[in-house]
Amino acid sequence: MASQDPVQILRERFAAAMRDAFGDALPADADPLISPSRQPELGDYQSNAAMPLAKALGRNPRQIAQELAARLDLSGVAEPVSEKNIAGPGFINVRLSTDALARLLDGLEDHDLGVERPARAQTVVVDLCGVNLAKQMHVGHLRATVIGDALARTNARLGHTVHRQNHLGDWGLPIAMVTDAVMDGVRNGTIDLNALRLSDLERIYRAAQRACDADEKGLDAVKRYGLGPKALAELEEQVAGANERMARAKATLLNLQRHEPETVAVWRRIAQITLDECLAICRRLQANVAEEHTAGESTYAEELAGVVADLESRGVASVSDGALVIDLKDVGIAEPLLIRKSDGGFLYATTDLAGIRRRVQKLGADRVIYAVDARQSLHFRQAFAGAKKAGYARRPDGSDAALIHAAFGTILGEDNRPFKTRSGDNVKLSDLLDEAVARAEAAIAERSPELPAEQRRINAEAIGIAAIKYADLSSDRAKDYVFNFDRMLAFEGDTGPYLLYALVRIRSILRKAAEQGLTPADGAARAALRIGAKEEKDLALTLLRYPGTLQSVADSCEPHRLTNFLHDLAGAFAVFFRECPVLQAETPEMRASRLRLCALTGRVLEDGLGVLGIPTVDRM
RNA sequence: GCCCCGGUAGCUCAGUCUGGAUAGAGCAGCGGUCUUCUAAACCGCAGGUCGCAGGUUCGACUCCUGCCCGGGGCGCCA
Numbered sequence: 001m002a003s004q005d006p007v008q009i010l011r012e013r014f015a016a017a018m019r020d021a022f023g024d025a026l027p028a029d030a031d032p033l034i035s036p037s038r039q040p041e042l043g044d045y046q047s048n049a050a051m052p053l054a055k056a057l058g059r060n061p062r063q064i065a066q067e068l069a070a071r072l073d074l075s076g077v078a079e080p081v082s083e084k085n086i087a088g089p090g091f092i093n094v095r096l097s098t099d100a101l102a103r104l105l106d107g108l109e110d111h112d113l114g115v116e117r118p119a120r121a122q123t124v125v126v127d128l129c130g131v132n133l134a135k136q137m138h139v140g141h142l143r144a145t146v147i148g149d150a151l152a153r154t155n156a157r158l159g160h161t162v163h164r165q166n167h168l169g170d171w172g173l174p175i176a177m178v179t180d181a182v183m184d185g186v187r188n189g190t191i192d193l194n195a196l197r198l199s200d201l202e203r204i205y206r207a208a209q210r211a212c213d214a215d216e217k218g219l220d221a222v223k224r225y226g227l228g229p230k231a232l233a234e235l236e237e238q239v240a241g242a243n244e245r246m247a248r249a250k251a252t253l254l255n256l257q258r259h260e261p262e263t264v265a266v267w268r269r270i271a272q273i274t275l276d277e278c279l280a281i282c283r284r285l286q287a288n289v290a291e292e293h294t295a296g297e298s299t300y301a302e303e304l305a306g307v308v309a310d311l312e313s314r315g316v317a318s319v320s321d322g323a324l325v326i327d328l329k330d331v332g333i334a335e336p337l338l339i340r341k342s343d344g345g346f347l348y349a350t351t352d353l354a355g356i357r358r359r360v361q362k363l364g365a366d367r368v369i370y371a372v373d374a375r376q377s378l379h380f381r382q383a384f385a386g387a388k389k390a391g392y393a394r395r396p397d398g399s400d401a402a403l404i405h406a407a408f409g410t411i412l413g414e415d416n417r418p419f420k421t422r423s424g425d426n427v428k429l430s431d432l433l434d435e436a437v438a439r440a441e442a443a444i445a446e447r448s449p450e451l452p453a454e455q456r457r458i459n460a461e462a463i464g465i466a467a468i469k470y471a472d473l474s475s476d477r478a479k480d481y482v483f484n485f486d487r488m489l490a491f492e493g494d495t496g497p498y499l500l501y502a503l504v505r506i507r508s509i510l511r512k513a514a515e516q517g518l519t520p521a522d523g524a525a526r527a528a529l530r531i532g533a534k535e536e537k538d539l540a541l542t543l544l545r546y547p548g549t550l551q552s553v554a555d556s557c558e559p560h561r562l563t564n565f566l567h568d569l570a571g572a573f574a575v576f577f578r579e580c581p582v583l584q585a586e587t588p589e590m591r592a593s594r595l596r597l598c599a600l601t602g603r604v605l606e607d608g609l610g611v612l613g614i615p616t617v618d619r620m
Numbered sequence: 621g622c623c624c625c626g627g628u629a630g631c632u633c634a635g636u637c638u639g640g641a642u643a644g645a646g647c648a649g650c651g652g653u654c655u656u657c658u659a660a661a662c663c664g665c666a667g668g669u670c671g672c673a674g675g676u677u678c679g680a681c682u683c684c685u686g687c688c689c690g691g692g693g694c695g696c697c698a
Contacts, residue, residue: 031638033638033640038640038641039641039642042641046641048639048640051639051640051678051679052639052640054678055677055678061678087641088640088641089640089641089678089679090640091640091641132698169698172697172698173697173698174697174698297698320695321695321696322696323695323696324696325695325696333623334622334623334694335623335693335694335695336695337695338695338696340696341695341696342695342696343696345696347695347696347697347698348697348698351698374624374625374692374693375692375693376693376698377623377624377625377692377693378623378624378692378693378694379693379698381623381624407624407625409625409626409691409692410691410692416690416691443660447660448658448660463660474633474634475632475633475634476626476633476634478625478626479625479626479633480625480626480691480692481632481633482632484632487632487646487647490646490647490660492646492647492660492661493632493645493646493647493660494632494633494634494645494646494647495646495660497660498646498660498661500660501658501660501661502661504658504660505657505658505661508657508658509657509658512657513657555637556637560634564634564635564645567634567645567646568645571645574661574662575661575662575663577657577658577661577662578653578661578662578663579662581656581657582657583656583657584656584657598657619658620658620660
C-alpha cells in the first residue's frame, strides 16, 4: 500500500531527483526537507533541500534548486515544478494536483486513516499511573496516568504490542508501618478490615509514619541546651516510642517477606482497597489502567537478592562505604547508583533494575517508556545506565532496548507553587474530577438548557474529563503548568470543549443528512471528492497530516503534538463549516463531496481523541 | 559547588529535535458576523529587544560558549 502522506511521497520523489542529479556527490545525510508550506499562496508543500545541499557541494543554491526541479518527477502527485516555483534562496514550492489530493483522501478513508502497519511491530512497555499503597490518588498521579495512557494508546494505534505496567508502590518499610498499624487496630478492635476505606488508610498511614519518626534532633537539642527535665522526659518518651514502632514495622516487613499468613492477609486487604479505588478513578478518567496492568514493587521482592548477587558476582557493582553501588562515571554520570544499603536492605533502584530486566527479558520490550515525574530524571538516567551496563536491557539481537523517561513537569496552582489545598495537602484527584464535572454541568445548564437532565449529566462528565485531559496533554509535557479550571473549561479557546464542539457539529450534519437519506457512502458507490474551495483544500491538507502526526507522537513521546494537530483540524473544519454549506450545497455532487469531507474529518477527530483517551459527546 | 528542565505578545502557550521566506495560536482589549447545517463558532484590528552577550553561518527563536533569572535534583527515603 502506498503512503497517503504527501510528505512521504514527496520525500521519495525528491530523494530520487537528488540521487539522479548529484549521484555519488550526494552527501549521505542529504534530506529532501519536505514540509507543509509556510506560504500557502505559493504552494502546498515546500522542499528546503537546495540550501544545505548547496553548502555541502559548495555551489549556488538557486542553481541546485533548478537542477533538482529539472529532474523531479511529480507525475500523479503534484503540478510540475519550474523556475517560477523556486523562491528566495532556493525554496522549491509544490502544489498538489487536484485529482491527487482527492485520491490521497480516498486512500486515507480506505486505509485506516493512512496509518500503515509497521514493518516490524515492536513491543512497547509503558510504566504509568504509579500509585502508592494506602494513599489516595492526587494531582501528581494525573499526569502519570493520562500521559502514560495516551502514549500506550498511540503505540497500540500504530500497530505495536503494548504492555501497561502500573508500578504500584506496595512494598518496603513505609508499607510495613501502615500494615503494622492496621494489624494493631484490628487486634484492639478499632479497625474493621471489611469496613476499612482508603481515606481511613491514608489517615492511618500518616499517623504511622509520624509515630515511627523519632525526633532525635529535638532530643539532642534539649540535651545540648539544657531545656529542662520536662522537655527532656517528653522527648525521651517520644524517641523511645518511635523506636519501638519502627522496630515493630521492621518486624512486620520481615513477616511480609517470609509470607507470614496473617500479616500477608492484612497487607493484601490494604492493597485491594487501594487498587479498587485507583482503578475506579482510572475508569472515570477514561484511562485504560486495569487490574491486569498491576505490577507492584512486591512482585519484584523475590528477585532483588538475585539481581544484587548477579551484579556483584559479575563485577558490575562494587562495595563503597558499605553500600553496593554501580559506578557510572564511565558513562558520564557522576553519581553512582546505589542498589544495596550498608544494612543489607534494597532500594528502589534495585527494584527498577529488576523491572527493566523483566520488561526487556520476559515481556520482550523493544522500548520501555516511563511516564514519571521529571524530578526522577537523575534516578532514571542512573537506572537506565546501570541496567545497560548489567546487560538487562539487551535484546535478542544484541542491541539494547530503548529506555525512555517521558518526564513531565509539576502541576502548579495559581500562585505558581505546586498545586495544593488551602491547608497545604495534596489535592485529591477525585475532588479535582468532581469539580471539573460540576463546573461543566453549570456551563451546560446555562448553555444548553434544552437538553434533558440525564443528557446534561452525561455530557458534564465527558466534557469535564475531556477538559482536564486536554489541558494536561496539550502543553509540552516537560514543562510545569498552572492548573486553571476557568481556562480549561472555557467556552472559547484552545480547549477540550473546542474539539468536542467541532465533532458535535459534524455529527449533527451527518444526523441531518441521514434523516434526508443521505450517507457518505463507502467504496465504489461513493461520490467523488471535489476539492475546490480554499476552505475545502485547507481541511483536506490538514487531514493528510494525521498519520505523520501520530508517528511523531510515538517517536517523541509527546502527546501535545497530537492535540496541536487536532486543534488545527477543528479550526480548519470551523472555517470550512462557516464558508461551505454542506446540506445546502449548490449541487448534489458538491453536497455529496462535502458530506464525505465532514465524515472523514469526524473520523480523524474521533480517532485522534480516542488515541488521547479523551471522551466525546453527540450534542452540546 | 555540580547536573537536569524551563525563560517567546499584558496573561497562558505552540514553534527549537532536523537552522530557511514577513515568529504563530488561545485568553484579555477594540470592532464586525446568526431569516441558512449548533455563535462553546468565525472574521478583522491592535499587541514581540524570542532572558542577556558573544560565536558559527549566505541565513539563528532554532546550533555552540559564557552569563542572568525561575524550578528541580545530587550515596544508603521512595
